[in-house]
Amino acid sequence: MSTVALLQKWRDSGAISADQFDTLIAIVRKERFSVFVELNVLLYVGVLSLAAGVGWTINTYFADLGDAAILIGLTALLMSSLYYCFSHKPGMVVDYILYLACLTLAAELAYIEARFEVLSDHWDYYVLLSAFVYFFFAYRFDNRLVLSLALSTLAAWFGVKISRFDLISSDSLRAAAIGYGLIVSGGGLLLAHHGIKKHYLETYLHVGANVLFMALVSGAIERNANWMYLPGLVVLAVVSIRAGLHFRRFVFVVYGTIYGYIGVSGEILRRLGTDTAALSYIVVSSTIVILAIVMLARRFGREE
Amino acid sequence: MRRYSREAEETVQAQDLIWEWMRSGLLEKEQIPRLSEDLQTDLRRTNNFLRLVLFLFTAIIIGASVLLLIDILHITEDRARAMACVGAAALCFGLAECLVAKFRAYRFGVEEALGVGAVVLVIAAVAQMMSNANIDSVLMSNANIDSVLAMALALGAIGGLLLYLRFGFVYAGVIAIACAAMIPFPLVHPVVVRHLLAAAILLVSFVVVRGNDLFQATAWVGLYVVLNLHIFPDAVNDRGWFYWTTYVMIWLLPILGLRLSLRSRDRLLMDVSGAMVIATLATNKLYLGLQPQTWDPILFGLFLMIAAVWIRRWLSSGTSGARFGFTPARILNRDSRLMTVVSTASAAFQPQASPSAPAVTETAKPQFAGGRSGGAGASGEF
Numbered sequence: 001m002s003t004v005a006l007l008q009k010w011r012d013s014g015a016i017s018a019d020q021f022d023t024l025i026a027i028v029r030k031e032r033f034s035v036f037v038e039l040n041v042l043l044y045v046g047v048l049s050l051a052a053g054v055g056w057t058i059n060t061y062f063a064d065l066g067d068a069a070i071l072i073g074l075t076a077l078l079m080s081s082l083y084y085c086f087s088h089k090p091g092m093v094v095d096y097i098l099y100l101a102c103l104t105l106a107a108e109l110a111y112i113e114a115r116f117e118v119l120s121d122h123w124d125y126y127v128l129l130s131a132f133v134y135f136f137f138a139y140r141f142d143n144r145l146v147l148s149l150a151l152s153t154l155a156a157w158f159g160v161k162i163s164r165f166d167l168i169s170s171d172s173l174r175a176a177a178i179g180y181g182l183i184v185s186g187g188g189l190l191l192a193h194h195g196i197k198k199h200y201l202e203t204y205l206h207v208g209a210n211v212l213f214m215a216l217v218s219g220a221i222e223r224n225a226n227w228m229y230l231p232g233l234v235v236l237a238v239v240s241i242r243a244g245l246h247f248r249r250f251v252f253v254v255y256g257t258i259y260g261y262i263g264v265s266g267e268i269l270r271r272l273g274t275d276t277a278a279l280s281y282i283v284v285s286s287t288i289v290i291l292a293i294v295m296l297a298r299r300f301g302r303e304e
Numbered sequence: 305m306r307r308y309s310r311e312a313e314e315t316v317q318a319q320d321l322i323w324e325w326m327r328s329g330l331l332e333k334e335q336i337p338r339l340s341e342d343l344q345t346d347l348r349r350t351n352n353f354l355r356l357v358l359f360l361f362t363a364i365i366i367g368a369s370v371l372l373l374i375d376i377l378h379i380t381e382d383r384a385r386a387m388a389c390v391g392a393a394a395l396c397f398g399l400a401e402c403l404v405a406k407f408r409a410y411r412f413g414v415e416e417a418l419g420v421g422a423v424v425l426v427i428a429a430v431a432q433m434m435s436n437a438n439i440d441s442v443l444m445s446n447a448n449i450d451s452v453l454a455m456a457l458a459l460g461a462i463g464g465l466l467l468y469l470r471f472g473f474v475y476a477g478v479i480a481i482a483c484a485a486m487i488p489f490p491l492v493h494p495v496v497v498r499h500l501l502a503a504a505i506l507l508v509s510f511v512v513v514r515g516n517d518l519f520q521a522t523a524w525v526g527l528y529v530v531l532n533l534h535i536f537p538d539a540v541n542d543r544g545w546f547y548w549t550t551y552v553m554i555w556l557l558p559i560l561g562l563r564l565s566l567r568s569r570d571r572l573l574m575d576v577s578g579a580m581v582i583a584t585l586a587t588n589k590l591y592l593g594l595q596p597q598t599w600d601p602i603l604f605g606l607f608l609m610i611a612a613v614w615i616r617r618w619l620s621s622g623t624s625g626a627r628f629g630f631t632p633a634r635i636l637n638r639d640s641r642l643m644t645v646v647s648t649a650s651a652a653f654q655p656q657a658s659p660s661a662p663a664v665t666e667t668a669k670p671q672f673a674g675g676r677s678g679g680a681g682a683s684g685e686f
Contacts, residue, residue, distance in 0.1 A: 001311070003318055006342065015338050016331070023330055027635060028321075030569035032626065035619070036634040038578060040643055042612035045582065050605030057598040092632075093613055144644060148651035203648045210652075250353035257357050279372040286361045286368070290414065293357050297350035297412070 003028050036092075043096040044145075051103040058111065067115055074108040090141055099145050102134055106153075127157040139196075144203060151207050155180055170222065174215045174229075181212030202249070209252065212236060213259035221266035233263040245296070253296070261289060307404050307471050308347070315345045316410065327637040347410035358413025366396060366421040382432050389429035396422040404471070419471055423463030427456045450490035457483045457490070478522045481509050485526050496546045502530040521572035528557050528580045534587040543593075551591050554584045569629070582608070 001009075004025065011021040026032040054077070058070055065073075081101035085094050109126045112118060119125055134150030137143065158180045159173070188204020191197065216236060219229030237260030244252030265285065272278045322339050325331045331339070350358070370392045379385050400418035403409045434452045464480030467473050488501035506527040513519035529535055531550045561577030564570070585604060589596050616632040625631055634640055 001318075001342075002314065003321060006318055009342070010339060015335065020331065024325060026629075027330075031629050032631060032635065033569050033571075033629050034631055034633060034635040034639060035615070036632060036639050037642060038575065039612045039616050039632055042578075042608050042615075044646075046605045046608030046612065048605070049601045049608065053599060053601030053603075053605060056601065060598045092616065096609070144647040145650060148647055148649075152651045202644075203651075206648050207651050250351050254353045254357055258360070276372065276375050279368045279375060282368040283365055283372060286365045289361050290358060290365070293354055293361070294414075297354045297358070298348070300351065300354075 040092060040096075043092065044099075047096045047100045047103070051100060051107070054104070055107055058107070062111075070111060071108065074104055074111065078104045078108060085141060094141065095143050095145060098137055098141050098143055099149070102130075102137060102146055102149055105133065106130055124157060127153060131157055138200075142197065144200065147200060147203055148207075151184060151203070154184070155207075155211065170218070171225065174219050174225075177211050177215035181208045181215065184208035185212070205252070209236075209240060209255055213240075213255055217259050217263045217266075220263035223270070230263060230267055233260060236260075237263075245300075248300070250300070257289060257293070261285070305469050307401075308410065312345050312347055312410075313472065315343050316347060316349070319343045319345075324636055324638055328635065329637075346408050348408050348412060349410050350412055355411060355413040355416075359417045360413075362414045362417035363421060366392070366417065366425075370425065382435070386429040386432040389425045389432065393422040393425035393429065396425065400471070415471070416473060419467050419473065420476065423460065423467065423476075426463065427459045430459060431456055453490040454487055457487045461487070474518050477516075477519055481506070481513075481519060481522050482526065484509065485530065499530050499533075499536075499546075499550075503527055506530065517570055517572045520570075521576045524557070524561055524573060525576040525580065528554065528576075528583070531557070532583065532587060534590045535583060554580075554587070554591075558584060 007016070007021055007025055007028065010016045011018060016024070023032075054074070058065075058074075062070055078101055081097050081104060085098045085101065088094050109130060113123045113126055117123075131150050131153040134146050134153060138147035138150055158176045184204050185208030188201050188208065191204075192201040213233070213236065216229050216233035219225040220233050222229075237256040240252045240256035241260075244250055244254075244256065265282070268281060268285075269278050272281060319340070322331060322336060322343070326333055326336055370389065373379075373388055373392070374385060377388075379388055396418045400415045400422065403412070403415040403418070409415045431452050434455060435448075460483035461480045464476040464478075464483060467476035468480065485502045485505045488498040488505070492498040492501060506523045510520055510523035510527065513523060531553045533547065533550050558577045558580035561573055561580065565572075565574035565577055585607075589600065619625070619627050619630055619632045622628075625633055
């Protein structure tokens with residue numbers, strides 16, 4: 001039976017109201033057609049293109065334009081963008097103008113430090129400052145795109161901090177990643193617990209979980225890395241799968257399964273001497289994973 | 305031919321719709337059990353995340369099992385390996401049929417990987433046979449590699465079509481169209497002829513699949529890609545009649561696509577046509593042989609932003625916030641979820657620029673690495 005016929009049947013039997021029928025039939029027959037996503041994409045691509053063009057122009061013509069012209073131009077763009085955001089009601093356009101303001105701020109801070117070396121060796125504080133400004137804007141304007149920018153900028157600050165040590169090792173980078181992952185996940189949980197922008201929690205957890213998993217997997221599969229990475233990875237995978245099932249967030253089940261499998265298999269395959277043994281292991285272990293997931297799939301059906 | 309009845313597939317689509325309407329606040333949660341009574345089906349489904357894991361691990365098992373068989377039986381001869389692949393392909397297809405027939409699996413991941421695996425194994429077998437035959441006679445030449453590639457594409461097209469017709473896997477249909485369009489590239493050497501042949505295949509596909517949103521959008525975007533000589537790597541240097549014909553076509557195709565899609569409210573065709581407009585604007589200067597300027601992206605970005613704001617205001621100022629049925633407002637929750645996913649995923653690829661001050665002297669020229677800007681991150685140079 002077609003969807004239109006089903007809707008008519010449900011209306012006639014009283015399963016849906018006449019108003020609901022009118023609304024739904026208009027959607028099914030495409031008499032009401034939303035271009036919400038398309039407009040968002042146009043704005044997003046537009047802002048990225050504009051920001052890239054500004055960067056390219058400064059890079060090419062900074063000697064001709066001079067510092068004053070560049071800084072005045074960037075400041076004007078930043079101020080006008082912020083003025084627009086603060087003087088208009090939050091909405092689709094404000095979201096992307098705010099994103100443009102954040103990108104402009106980053107470009108301006110980068111230019112100031114590169115030209116005038118104000119903070120010199122401590123220039124990474126610009127990055128930290130940017131991250132805090134982005135967090136403030138993300139919460140003030142309820143903008144998830146800027147929140148993602150804030151999280152990636154904070155990650156960059158962690159990376160910069162580590163790179164300032166004389167000896168950069170994989171372990172120190174992993175430690176920074178684990179620290180970042182824990183802070184982001186923990187911070188997200190804490191804010192959600194206090195009822196501050198609860199809908200941001202998943203963004204924090206996605207970013208935090210992926211960074212943690214990547215750090216632990218890279219440690220688990222590296223031959224000379226600390227032995228603690230593998231147990232840490234197993235614990236995190238179990239927590240991720242259990243929490244994913246409990247809260248019906250199945251993407252975390254995927255994270256736990258795939259990252260966990262890679263880490264554990266990396267360790268086991270290293271100890272297997274022959275191709276036959278390695279291939280046998282892959283067939284058997286993958287079959288076990290499939291059986292476990294099929295059992296879960298039967299339990300949860302089509303729930304997303 | 306079809307493994308699932310039309311009624312069963314319509315029921316599955318209706319199930320998805322009522323859940324989406326419930327999430328969008330158009331239906332009450334209490335209404336769902338009553339509505340679901342009319343949507344009973346024996347098909348077993350799972351959510352997309354578990355489906356992805358099942359697909360991935362089934363594919364791993366198929367690959368590892370074939371290699372294990374070859375390893376255990378010490379199969380070294382190419383023909384014997386090809387036969388092993390054919391046998392494995394038959395087994396995979398049989399298992400997929402069995403899963404659907406006996407367990408009524410529908411988009412469950414496992415039967416999908418088995419079906420796709422069967423096609424890939426047949427391609428591997430035929431490629432092995434052909435390369436073996438060629439090595440037997442003479443050393444593999446470019447022509448032989450091209451014929452193997454053409455055969456693989458042809459098999460991919462046939463296999464994808466069969467999977468779509470048998471199981472209804474739409475991505476297999478998309479792959480079939482793409483493979484069919486690419487067949488002329490290894491076979492035909494004059495560049496103009498191969499582009500024209502590929503365009504003809506895609507145009508015929510577009511006409512044949514009219515009514516299927518995804519397939520016609522695929523054929524339409526494919527047609528644009530083979531005709532835009534500054535997107536496709538196989539570019540034409542000679543600025544003759546063909547070059548300028550394609551220049552006209554890259555303007556006509558998006559306009560025609562937008563016109564068709566706006567009339568039929570076909571979202572996919574509208575989106576790909578919109579993307580084609582952007583691609584045409586982005587490659588216009590290259591086509592005309594003009595020097596790109598640093599302010600081009602600025603003007604382009606401003607144009608897109610102004611266009612979006614203008615369209616939004618124009619639609620919003622209509623009756624009930626819509627004109628001709630088009631509204632800038634979000635209707636379904638899935639749009640919001642899509643934006644959430646995109647903005648969360650954007651954390652992984654934010655534009656970055658960092659003030660790597662120690663490396664810069666006062667007179668040094670700042671370098672925005674790779675033309676990127678913004679983000680105040682650590683990965684770029686300044």
